[in-house]
Amino acid sequence: MTPLDDVPYTIYVVDDDDDFRESLVWLLQSHGYLVQAFASAESFLSICEQVLFGCLLVDVRMPGASGLDLHERLVNGGIHVPTLVMSGHGDLNMAISAFRKGVVDFLVKPLDDVYLFSRIDHCVAVEKENKRRMQRSEDATRRLNRLTSREREVFDGILAGMLNKQIADHLGISIKTVEVHRSRVMEKIGATSVIELARFGLAAKPSDT
Structure with a gap:
């Protein structure tokens, strides 16, 4: 850029x-x-x-x-x-x-x-x-588009204020799997907190993922 x-x-x-x-x-x-x-x-x-x-x-x-x-x-x-x-x-x-x-x-x-x-x-x-x-906005969109479909579902759950257990129940996966996906989401986006994740979510353009 x-x-x-x-x-x-x-x-x-x-x-x-x-x-x-x-x-x-x-x-x-x-x-x-x-x-x-x-x-x-x-x-x-x-x-x-x-x-x-x-x-x-x-x-x-x-x-x-x-x-x-x-x-x-x-x-x-x-x-x-x-x-x-x-x-x-x-x-x-x-x-x-x-x-x-x-x-x-x-x-x-x-x-x-x-x-x-x-x-x-x-x-x-x-x-x-x-x-x-x-x-x-373009930078946030690029980072979000690095996420897999499952990681994006976990990401959306985090932004919705759901706990790991709630995300696991909603997606039908284990809490451990949610924790793994959550860690990958934070790494790919480069965020260190839920607040930073929320900022990316607000800044990013709508994604087709």
């Missing part, structure tokens, strides 16, 4: 105004951000097969797909990237529509640099926490 801090956080700028786009790219790069710029929603969508880690700064009104169209296409495609929508017009109805579609904020041009960077910092913090949560 790639360490989270080693994954570059990228600002994706999508705007059909060449001068504005180049100026915004320069501003972001001067503050140390990795930036990729696109003149249309369609050109940005062409890279979206890869996993995106960053935030999207997109103009509302563009030829072809609009900024909100782009946001919706990403969401519908299962690509969730924090989106900051930009507009040269302070249209209240448009802003309300943007928020209802799940964008992080609606920014009016010319952009307030201080506010812009505060919103980007917010996106960075949220995205990093989301990635950490996803990595914890």
